Amino acid sequence: MLPDSIPFADAQRNSINSALMTQALTIRPDLLFTATEDFLHQSYRQEAMPSSFALMTKLRAAGIAAFISGAGPTVLALHTEEEEETIQLSRAGGAKFDGKSLEIASRGATLL
Structure with a gap:
């Protein structure tokens, strides 16, 4: 399904987006759309x-x-926490998908 090789420019763009994702998730949520382009x-x-x-x-x-x-x-x-956006997203997939709204954990895993 995946090719044996990919264009260098595609690998480069994905690497840039991976680095951008950290910035988007921590302080610049406006960059999420760009950071998630694959x-x-x-x-x-x-x-x-x-x-x-x-x-x-x-x-x-x-x-x-x-x-x-x-x-x-x-x-x-x-997405943001806006209620209307959450409702639209959960309906976007129609009957084929089950939409769930989950929060991002502010802390990582911890040992008990």
Whole structure:
């Protein structure tokens, strides 16, 4: 499904976005959309998960930082806490998807 090699420019752009993600998640949420743009795997796997890819594309067209999570078919959308946006996101996938709104943990894992 994935190619044996990828263009250098795509790898470079994905590396830049990975670094940008730290900034976006900590102090610049306005950068989330750019930071979540993928150049390495999502387009190659589009045929394997057409519904997920369609939902992600629909959300990104609406300006929402959405991407395929892990191996798929989960679509993750990073958004603000605005109630109306949360409602729209949970309905965006229609009957094929179950929308859940989760908070980002402010602390990492801890030992008990």
